[in-house]
Amino acid sequence: MLAALAVVLTAVAPRAMARQEVFRRSPRAALLGWQAVSLAAVVSAVSAAPLAVHALALGGAGWAAWAAVPALAFSGLVLGRLLWSGHLVGTRLRAARREHRVLVDALGEAVDDEVRVLAHPTPTAYCLPGLRRRVVLTEGTLRALPGEELDAVLAHERAHLRARHDLVLEFFTVLHQSAPSRLQAPEALREVRLLVEVLADRAARRRTGPVPLARALVALAGASHPETALAATADVSATRTRMALLAEDDAPGWLAPVVYAFAAGVLAAPLALLGLALGSMGA
Amino acid sequence: MPTKTINKLGELERAVMDQVWALGESGEPSVSVRQVHEGLLRGRDLAYTTVMTVMGRLADAGLLVKERGSGRAYLYAAAGTREELTASSMLGQLQGLPSADRRAAMLHFLGDATAEEIADLKAALAEVEKRHGRSNGGRS
Numbered sequence: 001m002l003a004a005l006a007v008v009l010t011a012v013a014p015r016a017m018a019r020q021e022v023f024r025r026s027p028r029a030a031l032l033g034w035q036a037v038s039l040a041a042v043v044s045a046v047s048a049a050p051l052a053v054h055a056l057a058l059g060g061a062g063w064a065a066w067a068a069v070p071a072l073a074f075s076g077l078v079l080g081r082l083l084w085s086g087h088l089v090g091t092r093l094r095a096a097r098r099e100h101r102v103l104v105d106a107l108g109e110a111v112d113d114e115v116r117v118l119a120h121p122t123p124t125a126y127c128l129p130g131l132r133r134r135v136v137l138t139e140g141t142l143r144a145l146p147g148e149e150l151d152a153v154l155a156h157e158r159a160h161l162r163a164r165h166d167l168v169l170e171f172f173t174v175l176h177q178s179a180p181s182r183l184q185a186p187e188a189l190r191e192v193r194l195l196v197e198v199l200a201d202r203a204a205r206r207r208t209g210p211v212p213l214a215r216a217l218v219a220l221a222g223a224s225h226p227e228t229a230l231a232a233t234a235d236v237s238a239t240r241t242r243m244a245l246l247a248e249d250d251a252p253g254w255l256a257p258v259v260y261a262f263a264a265g266v267l268a269a270p271l272a273l274l275g276l277a278l279g280s281m282g283a
Numbered sequence: 284m285p286t287k288t289i290n291k292l293g294e295l296e297r298a299v300m301d302q303v304w305a306l307g308e309s310g311e312p313s314v315s316v317r318q319v320h321e322g323l324l325r326g327r328d329l330a331y332t333t334v335m336t337v338m339g340r341l342a343d344a345g346l347l348v349k350e351r352g353s354g355r356a357y358l359y360a361a362a363g364t365r366e367e368l369t370a371s372s373m374l375g376q377l378q379g380l381p382s383a384d385r386r387a388a389m390l391h392f393l394g395d396a397t398a399e400e401i402a403d404l405k406a407a408l409a410e411v412e413k414r415h416g417r418s419n420g421g422r423s
Contacts, residue, residue, distance in 0.1 A: 096388035102344040103372045105293030106300045107365060120369050125392035132293065136389075138373070153392055160390045173387065196390075214411040218404050221393055239393045240400070243407035247414045 002048035002273050009041035009266070010179050014188030024241070025251035027198040029259035031168065034192055036263035038175050042082065044270040049074040051277050085178040089170060097128050104128070104136050114161075115154070117142065123220050127157040129166035141220070149216035152208040159203030165196045194238050201242055210246040217243060295337050298323055300346060303361045313350060313358040 017023070017037065023030035049071035056067065108116030115135045123140040127133065135157045145153065160166070172192045176184055204213045217239055302322045306314045320334040338359055341347045346368055352358040362368060 093388050099344050100388065101293065102296055102340050103346065106296040106341055106344070106346050107369050107372060108297075110294065110297070118369050118373065119366060120373050122373060124373070126389045128389055134293075156392060157390070165390065169387075169390075210411055210415050214408050217393060218401070218408045221401055221404055237400075240403060240407060243404060243411060247407070247411045 002044045002051060002270060002277075005270055005273065006041055006044035006048055007183065009037055009044060009270075010183045010185070013037050013041075013266075014185035014191075018185070018187040018191040022251070022255065023259065024195065024198055024245060025248060026255045026259060027195045027202065029256040029263075031192065031195050031199070033259050033263040033266070034172070034188070034195070035168075036267040038172065040266050040270050042078075042175070043274070045078050046075050047270070047274055051274070055277060081178045082174065086174045089174050089177065093166075093170060094130070097130050101128050101130075101132060101134055104134055108136065114158075125153050125157060125220065127160050129161055129164065133161045135161070144219050145216055148208055148212040149219065152204045152213040152216050153220075155204040155207040156200045156213070159200040160196070163199065163203075165200065168196060169193065190238075194241060197238065197242055198245055201246065205246065214243055214246050295323075295329075295333070296341060299334065299337050299341060300361065300365070303347065303359065304365070307361055313352070313360045315352060315356050315358055317356070319359075 014034075014037065017034065023033070050068070053067045053071040104116045104118065108118045111117055114133060115137065118136065118138045120138040121140040121143075122138060123144040125135070125137050125141055127135045135154065137153075141153070142150065169192065172189055176186075176189050179185075201213060221239060299319055302319045303314060306318060306322070311318070316331065316335045316338055319338065320329065320331050323329055323334060338347060342349045342359065346362055347359045348362050350358050350360065363371070
């Protein structure tokens with residue numbers, strides 16, 4: 001049962017959830033739902049094999065004791081893979097950020113402790129998360145955006161930094177990379193990335209209202225440099241989605257509680273199965 | 284500790300590069316850590332080793348080029364002008380990292396778009412403006 005749950009939560013649930021576009025209108029609750037699904041998948045995957053063996057042993061199968069070794073080895077493998085992937089992803093990201101921060105600090109103009117402006121005509125805006133965080137703009141960005149639109153972009157980037165959205169993305173990247181490739185759900189990662197952007201858009205919208213933010217999205221998308229354009233159509237359809245969400249009203253009031261309840265239920269499922277299995281063994 | 288504060292804000296990286304460029308303009312393309320340190324000392328309390336660490340980091344990032352001097356110490360030269368280095372760092376050519384890692388390390392405001400997609404975005408913008416009133420932005 002737990003094994004089936006692990007597979008469902010890893011491979012099936014993300015695909016189904018990514019299609020529920022209404023979730024995007026309540027991004028905070030939706031992100032929590034995603035985290036619940038992935039945690040539940042981890043719990044199921046790690047505990048399935050040893051529990052199965054334990055049940056067999058209690059059921060009187062004499063050979064079950066021998067199966068305990070591979071079962072524990074399987075759990076160890078799943079756990080080890082997660083930790084190793086976490087270590088690799090974390091180290092790589094932090095090194096990349098550290099090095100890039102040296103670049104922007106050395107080349108950019110410091111507007112304040114956080115914001116750096118690079119002397120370059122291509123408009124762009126991004127942030128480097130971490131303890132010594134930076135928001136990076138270019139002179140091109142300052143030229144392309146009137147005051148209120150610039151405020152919207154800054155509010156968006158600062159929301160990423162304040163809420164440590166990078167850690168959320170890192171968590172999902174690690175899970176994604178440690179899942180077996182046939183069970184990986186790339187739409188899950190894409191959806192989580194989108195939700196993080198929608199959350200930051202919400203913060204910007206609270207500060208400036210939707211119109212300046214929407215204009216900034218168009219202005220920066222239209223001014224990008226051909227050389228830096230990597231096949232990024234997925235990103236653009238995400239931008240289109242963000243625009244559409246800016247036009248929409250807030251999510252209906254019932255949505256967030258429903259998503260929270262779903263999250264709690266999903267997380268409770270493997271724990272309940274675990275409790276049930278252990279309980280039946282005790283009896 | 285003043286040096287700590289300066290370093291934390293990343294001001295030192297810029298000050299060191301400015302110093303190396305300035306020395307380059309006055310006819311010394313390759314400079315030692317000591318020369319840079321002496322130039323930066325005016326008006327502040329700064330350890331030699333701090334400057335050495337920062338210059339090492341700048342060399343790792345590809346902004347300075349390290350070369351063996353006549354003595355035991357290394358000499359450093361700027362890898363380009365500020366404009367050149369800014370352009371190459373914008374194109375991601377300075378770091379040896381695969382671009383997927385670089386993209387994951389930062390959170391970009393948005394990705395790049397084709398003309399067709401931009402037209403699509405503009406239509407969506409019109410929708411946002413219509414629903415939330417034009418008065419909001421003040422630009423026609």
